[in-house]
Amino acid sequence: MRILGLDYGSVTVGVAVSDPLGLTAQAVETIVRHRESKLRQTLARIGEICREYQVEKIVVGLPLNMNDEPGERAEKATKFGELVHRRTGLPVIMWDERLTTVAADEILDEMNVRGRHNRKAVIDQIAAGIILQEWLDNCGGEETTETDRG
Known part of the structure; x- marks a missing residue:
């Protein structure tokens, strides 16, 4: 069973698959769009990826604030998750993504990836x-509907 992971941003969506x-x-x-509100092509591409990889479930990052409260970005990510569910018909799980961009940045440092353009091209994926x-490490084999870290 393949699972899709999405990192929703204002003009990009990073995509990973299990x-x-x-x-x-x-x-x-990384799926790039010209404006935050223009999601039709992004959703179409996610649908294509789901079919190509025979995805059965989707995990969307939920950027909670450090105090566990959802802010504006979390609300937008939740709405995006709802759109992805409507488009694909697949279960969508919202997963706390705090500090993942920081971790991704550290990975790029370790890989010695330099230059803003080079980093921007891969950081979201x-x-x-x-x-x-x-x-996967926390809930991979379990049915999960909560927005939580294991």
């Missing part, structure tokens, strides 16, 4: 991979 056994996450791509891997 291996067929649901053990590891791999970065796939690495963050999506981290979100998905955390969910």
